[in-house]
Amino acid sequence: MTDSVVDSILAARYLRKGEKTFEDICHRVAVALARNEGERQEYYEAMHSLRFLPNSPTLMNAGTEIGQLSACFTLYVGDSIPEIFHALEWGALIHKSGGGTGYNFSKIRPEGAPVQSTDGVASGPISFMKVFNAATDVIKQGGRRRGANMGILNVWHPDVLRFIHAKNVEGELSNFNISVMVNDRFMEFVESGQMGKVWITHPYTDEEITVGAIWNGIIDGIWRNGEPGVLFYDEINRKNPTPQLGDIDTTNPCGEQPLLPFESCVLGSINLSKFVSGSAIDEESLKRTVRMAVRFLDAVIDNNVFPIPQIEEATGKTRKVGLGLMGVHDALLMLGLPYDAEEGRRLCERVMALVNDTAVEESHVLAGERGVFPAFEGSVWGEYGMRNAALTTIAPTGTISLLAGCSSGVEPVFSYAYTRKNTVGKTFVMLHPIFEAELRRVVGALGLGSDEVEERVQAVIDHVHETGTVRDIGWLPVSFRRLFQTALDIDWRDHVRMQAVFQRHVHASISKTINMPNAATREEIGEAVLMAWRSGLKGMTIYRTGSREDVVLALKEKK
Ligand code: CDP
Known part of the structure; x- marks a missing residue:
C-alpha cells in the first residue's frame, strides 16, 4: 500500500483537529483507553505496528467529545x-x-x-x-x-x-x-x-x-x-x-454480529500476516496480542459514550466484544498454503481456535479482576466466570485493512493487480506485494536473461490486470498458479468451507462473500445456500460476478 493511499484514508476518515499522522491517532486512542502507562504503551505499539486495529469509530472518536466507539x-x-x-x-x-x-x-x-x-x-x-x-x-x-x-x-x-x-x-x-x-x-x-x-x-x-x-x-x-x-x-x-x-x-449491517435488541458491539482485528515467522505462525506472540486486544476492547465498553440509554443498558449487560482477524489470505500466501486446499483450512482452523480459546481465557482473567458481565447468571458460561458474553467475530475490515495494508478479514485477495487513482487523479497499477515478490522469484529461477525476466514479469502483470487471473498462464509453475488464486478463481464450495472453518471457532458470525462465476445457475445458488445451512453457518452473502452494473470497474479497482 502506498503512503498516499494511507494518507488519504487518514485525512478522509480518522484525523481529528490538530492531528497530522497515524502516530497522533494511535497516541490519542491509547491514552483514551489505557488504565496505566504499561497498557498505554502496549496499545500504542499494537496499533502503530499494524498488528491490531480497532474498528473505525474507535479510531475516529476515542479521546474526542463524540466518544462513540462501536461499529x-x-x-x-x-x-x-x-x-x-x-x-x-x-x-x-x-x-x-x-x-x-x-x-x-x-x-x-x-x-x-x-x-x-x-x-x-x-x-x-x-x-x-x-x-x-x-x-x-x-x-x-x-x-x-x-x-x-x-x-x-x-x-x-x-x-x-x-x-x-x-x-x-x-x-x-x-x-x-x-x-x-x-x-x-x-x-x-x-x-x-x-x-x-x-x-x-x-x-x-x-x-x-x-x-x-x-x-x-x-x-x-x-x-x-x-x-x-x-x-x-x-x-x-x-x-x-x-x-x-x-x-x-x-x-448489524455486514452480518458479523447477531445481537439482542439495543445491543452494540465494538470490533477489533488482528492482522495475521504480521505473525508469520519463517514457515509458521508465531503462536506465542499471537496469544499475547489476543490478550492485549481483549483488554483493549473491554476498556472500550467502559469508555464508550452510548447514543441512547437503552443501548448503554443492553450493551452493559452482556459486554460483548468482537475480536477477529484480517490479513488471513496474506498470511496463507506467505506460508505457501492455498486458500482453497485442506492445508490452508487446517492452518486457519488452528489459528482461529487459538485466538478464540485465548480470548476466552483472558475474559475469564478479567472477570476475576473486575467481575463477570451482569447477565452472566443463566448464560451458557455456567460456572466459568466471564467478563464478556461473546468475544470473537470476523469483520469485513473494509477500511482498517487498507490502513494496515493487508487482505481484508478472511477474504481471499480479489485481484493481485488493480488500478488506483492517486490524489491528483492519475491512475496507476498496484501490485500485491507478496505476489510481486514471488512472481519475480519464480521467473528469476527460469534461468533467462535479465531483459527477458522483466518482459515475462510484465506480461504476467498485464495479464492479471486484464483478466484477473494467473491460472491460465501455462509456463508459470503449477504451484505458483495454485497458490495465487483470487476470490473469483476459488470454487464457491471452498468459499463456504472456509467460512465454516472460521464459524466453528467464532462466537458471533462472519462477514464473507461467497463469490460465484457469472455462469453460475440458480440451482447452484440454491445448493450453496443449502450447503451453508448444513455447514452450521449463521448467515451468508453470495455474489455472482457481473450481476451488478458496476462490476467491470470493481474487478480492476478492488484488491
Ligand atoms: O474497517 P472498518 O472498521 O471501517 O469497518 P468494517 O470492518 O468494514 O465494518 C464493520 C462494521 O462497521 C460493519 O459491519 C458495520 O456494522 C459498520 N460499518 C458501517 O456502519 N458503515 C460503513 N460504511 C462500514 C462499516
Missing part, C-alpha cells in the same frame, strides 16, 4: 408509529456517531392489516423501510461516510415475498443490505423438495405463499444482484450466549 448496533422496531419513528431517530443518532444499524422489521403488521385508531389499512414493513432509507441519505455517518443499515424480515412474516423483491430494481433501498431470516423448518421443506407446500396464507390478501415461491424468490434475487442475504435463525439462537435474555433476530 455495530441493532435497534428494536415495534408495531406502532412511535416505536417505528423512535427507531428512525435512534438510527440517525447512531449513524451520526459513526456506527451502523441493523433492524428486524418483522414486528410491523403486514400490508393491508387494519389500523384501529384511524380505521385505515397498514402499509407494511417495506414501506417503512423506504423511510429509513431516505433518512440515511441525509445523515452522513460520523460526518464522514454514508450510513449502513441491515434490514431483516423473518421468513414467517406474511410480506416476505414483497421483502425479497424489494431490491430487485437496482437503486431501491440503496442504504440497506437486506436479509431474510429463515428457520430450520423452512430449510427442511426446501431440502426435502416440498416446494408446493403452503408456508403462509397472507391474512389480508388470502394469497397462499408456498415454500417454492419464497425459495425461488430468494435464489432469483441473489442470482440477479446478490440480495437478499440469508440468515439462519435457529443456528444463531443455538449459539446465543445469553438465551435467558431472549432470542436473537437481528444482525
Whole structure:
C-alpha cells in the first residue's frame, strides 16, 4: 500500500483537529483507553505496528467529545408509529456517531392489516423501510461516510415475498443490505423438495405463499444482484450466549454480529500476516496480542459514550466484544498454503481456535479482576466466570485493512493487480506485494536473461490486470498458479468451507462473500445456500460476478 493511499484514508476518515499522522491517532486512542502507562504503551505499539486495529469509530472518536466507539448496533422496531419513528431517530443518532444499524422489521403488521385508531389499512414493513432509507441519505455517518443499515424480515412474516423483491430494481433501498431470516423448518421443506407446500396464507390478501415461491424468490434475487442475504435463525439462537435474555433476530449491517435488541458491539482485528515467522505462525506472540486486544476492547465498553440509554443498558449487560482477524489470505500466501486446499483450512482452523480459546481465557482473567458481565447468571458460561458474553467475530475490515495494508478479514485477495487513482487523479497499477515478490522469484529461477525476466514479469502483470487471473498462464509453475488464486478463481464450495472453518471457532458470525462465476445457475445458488445451512453457518452473502452494473470497474479497482 502506498503512503498516499494511507494518507488519504487518514485525512478522509480518522484525523481529528490538530492531528497530522497515524502516530497522533494511535497516541490519542491509547491514552483514551489505557488504565496505566504499561497498557498505554502496549496499545500504542499494537496499533502503530499494524498488528491490531480497532474498528473505525474507535479510531475516529476515542479521546474526542463524540466518544462513540462501536461499529455495530441493532435497534428494536415495534408495531406502532412511535416505536417505528423512535427507531428512525435512534438510527440517525447512531449513524451520526459513526456506527451502523441493523433492524428486524418483522414486528410491523403486514400490508393491508387494519389500523384501529384511524380505521385505515397498514402499509407494511417495506414501506417503512423506504423511510429509513431516505433518512440515511441525509445523515452522513460520523460526518464522514454514508450510513449502513441491515434490514431483516423473518421468513414467517406474511410480506416476505414483497421483502425479497424489494431490491430487485437496482437503486431501491440503496442504504440497506437486506436479509431474510429463515428457520430450520423452512430449510427442511426446501431440502426435502416440498416446494408446493403452503408456508403462509397472507391474512389480508388470502394469497397462499408456498415454500417454492419464497425459495425461488430468494435464489432469483441473489442470482440477479446478490440480495437478499440469508440468515439462519435457529443456528444463531443455538449459539446465543445469553438465551435467558431472549432470542436473537437481528444482525448489524455486514452480518458479523447477531445481537439482542439495543445491543452494540465494538470490533477489533488482528492482522495475521504480521505473525508469520519463517514457515509458521508465531503462536506465542499471537496469544499475547489476543490478550492485549481483549483488554483493549473491554476498556472500550467502559469508555464508550452510548447514543441512547437503552443501548448503554443492553450493551452493559452482556459486554460483548468482537475480536477477529484480517490479513488471513496474506498470511496463507506467505506460508505457501492455498486458500482453497485442506492445508490452508487446517492452518486457519488452528489459528482461529487459538485466538478464540485465548480470548476466552483472558475474559475469564478479567472477570476475576473486575467481575463477570451482569447477565452472566443463566448464560451458557455456567460456572466459568466471564467478563464478556461473546468475544470473537470476523469483520469485513473494509477500511482498517487498507490502513494496515493487508487482505481484508478472511477474504481471499480479489485481484493481485488493480488500478488506483492517486490524489491528483492519475491512475496507476498496484501490485500485491507478496505476489510481486514471488512472481519475480519464480521467473528469476527460469534461468533467462535479465531483459527477458522483466518482459515475462510484465506480461504476467498485464495479464492479471486484464483478466484477473494467473491460472491460465501455462509456463508459470503449477504451484505458483495454485497458490495465487483470487476470490473469483476459488470454487464457491471452498468459499463456504472456509467460512465454516472460521464459524466453528467464532462466537458471533462472519462477514464473507461467497463469490460465484457469472455462469453460475440458480440451482447452484440454491445448493450453496443449502450447503451453508448444513455447514452450521449463521448467515451468508453470495455474489455472482457481473450481476451488478458496476462490476467491470470493481474487478480492476478492488484488491
Ligand atoms: O474497517 P472498518 O472498521 O471501517 O469497518 P468494517 O470492518 O468494514 O465494518 C464493520 C462494521 O462497521 C460493519 O459491519 C458495520 O456494522 C459498520 N460499518 C458501517 O456502519 N458503515 C460503513 N460504511 C462500514 C462499516
